[in-house]
Amino acid sequence: MMPSQPAVAGLPAANAMLPVLATITQIQAEAPGIATYTLEFQDPAWRSAYRFRPGQFNMLYLPGIGEVAISMSSDAEAPQPLLHTIRSAGNVTQAISRLKVGQAIGVRGPYGSHWPVEAARGGDVIFVSGGIGLAPLRPAICSVIRHRADYGKVTMLVGARTPADLLYPGEYESWRQHDIEMLVTVDRADETWHGRVGVVPLLFYALWPDPLRTTLFSCGPEIMMRFVVYEALARRFPKDRLYVSLERNMKCAIGFCGHCQFGPAFLCKDGPVFTYAQVEPFFGVEEF
Numbered sequence: 001m002m003p004s005q006p007a008v009a010g011l012p013a014a015n016a017m018l019p020v021l022a023t024i025t026q027i028q029a030e031a032p033g034i035a036t037y038t039l040e041f042q043d044p045a046w047r048s049a050y051r052f053r054p055g056q057f058n059m060l061y062l063p064g065i066g067e068v069a070i071s072m073s074s075d076a077e078a079p080q081p082l083l084h085t086i087r088s089a090g091n092v093t094q095a096i097s098r099l100k101v102g103q104a105i106g107v108r109g110p111y112g113s114h115w116p117v118e119a120a121r122g123g124d125v126i127f128v129s130g131g132i133g134l135a136p137l138r139p140a141i142c143s144v145i146r147h148r149a150d151y152g153k154v155t156m157l158v159g160a161r162t163p164a165d166l167l168y169p170g171e172y173e174s175w176r177q178h179d180i181e182m183l184v185t186v187d188r189a190d191e192t193w194h195g196r197v198g199v200v201p202l203l204f205y206a207l208w209p210d211p212l213r214t215t216l217f218s219c220g221p222e223i224m225m226r227f228v229v230y231e232a233l234a235r236r237f238p239k240d241r242l243y244v245s246l247e248r249n250m251k252c253a254i255g256f257c258g259h260c261q262f263g264p265a266f267l268c269k270d271g272p273v274f275t276y277a278q279v280e281p282f283f284g285v286e287e288f
């Protein structure tokens with residue numbers, strides 16, 4: 001039996017494979033090859049009922065071209081309009097990069113597991129991102145900022161290949177103003193850069209985290225997350241408080257097709273957010 005469209009309470013259960021139309025109302029260039037798309041559902045019922053949780057993703061569809069999994073990058077407590085930050089990688093994402101304001105895109109979702117921002121309340125939080133990995137973390141950052149008094153020390157470790165590749169740099173100052181310690185690094189500096197140079201996991205050497213009261217959320221290239229986990233484990237973080245968001249080639253997003261199988265799990269319905277304890281045996285095993 002075909003499962004029904006998930007988690008959009010208050011709307012009639014639709015065919016799980018049927019996208020609904022959303023209009024692009026704004027396109028914001030972020031970094032070379034990366035832009036943020038503001039999407040507004042055309043159907044007012046979807047506009048008012050659609051909800052998602054930080055870390056979840058939608059499948060974005062272009063007729064005749066295909067579908068891609070893209071995380072929400074906006075504030076989950078202001079679910080419309082939706083923001084998706086997209087890197088032009090291949091067939092579908094390149095076609096999306098040619099769309100203009102006013103054009104429509106198919107959306108189905110939300111799908112997947114989420115960053116447990118509520119469970120992290122009462123303790124410290126470390127966000128670790130590399131490159132476009134900051135996009136799926138942004139809704140969790142928005143949530144922590146909305147409920148800032150419920151958290152202890154909040155630290156962000158942000159990295160990118162070059163200064164031009166940093167995502168959302170215009171927001172870092174406002175995050176600092178919400179008492180978030182920002183440590184930013186780039187792999188390769190240019191003449192404009194006066195900050196840190198080096199890979200993201202090295203930023204751990206500037207921290208003194210308390211592993212027993214800290215939850216860590218990480219998203220970025222898998223090689224980066226492997227070293228992040230290594231540094232965190234070396235500081236005795238419990239494996240079940242280290243969260244990683246993983247990417248695999250995805251097709252149906254509802255646990256049917258098996259494209260995104262990850263050990264015994266399906267990334268689309270059991271992930272993309274996992275604890276390290278859940279994925280340890282398979283972490284670092286490449287897709288084939």
Ligand SMILES: Cc1cc2nc3c(=O)[nH]c(=O)nc-3n(C[C@H](O)[C@H](O)[C@H](O)COP(=O)(O)OP(=O)(O)OC[C@H]3O[C@@H](n4cnc5c(N)ncnc54)[C@H](O)[C@@H]3O)c2cc1C
Nearest residue numbers: 068069070071085086087089090091092093247248249272
């Ligand atoms: C849960 C999830 C959330 C994601 N969130 C975002 C996001 O917020 N922003 C964003 O820009 N991208 C995100 N991605 C990645 C995005 O789905 C892929 O870049 C996209 O599917 C590429 O499709 P394409 O048709 O443009 O490229 P293709 O022509 O299909 O592929 C281009 C190249 O990328 C590889 N590739 C395709 N899909 C993936 C993948 N999922 N992981 C690794 N390599 C892949 C292909 O093997 C090929 O080498 C996410 C992926 C997942 C699984």
